[in-house]
Amino acid sequence: xxxxxxxxxxxxxxxxxxxxxxxxxxxxxxxxxxxxxxxxxxxxxxxxxxxxxxxxxxxxxxxxxxxxxxxxxxxx
Numbered sequence: 001x002x003x004x005x006x007x008x009x010x011x012x013x014x015x016x017x018x019x020x021x022x023x024x025x026x027x028x029x030x031x032x033x034x035x036x037x038x039x040x041x042x043x044x045x046x047x048x049x050x051x052x053x054x055x056x057x058x059x060x061x062x063x064x065x066x067x068x069x070x071x072x073x074x075x076x
Contacts, residue, residue: 010071013052014045024069025052025062032057046072 011024013036021033028036039055046052049070053060063070 010069012071012073013049014040014072025058025066026069027062027065028058048072 011020013021016024018030018033018037021036022028022030025033035057036052036055040046043054049067049072050060050063051072052058052063052070
């Protein structure tokens with residue numbers, strides 16, 4: 001991975017696949033990212049980036065460390 005990966009547009013946690021989430025969230029591997037996708041499919045879209053901490057194994061520190069890489073696009 002190059003340092004430029006994190007300079008890109010923030011990743012939308014409601015539409016990103018597991019690999020994109022794993023790349024964007026520091027300390028999260030593919031298995032944990034798959035848990036995020038499964039949570040989203042079961043519970044519906046996230047309303048804020050902070051909602052990631054509702055996923056088992058994702059703590060508030062993890063969310064805070066990657067907040068600048070993540071977004072929740074508003075859909076209407």
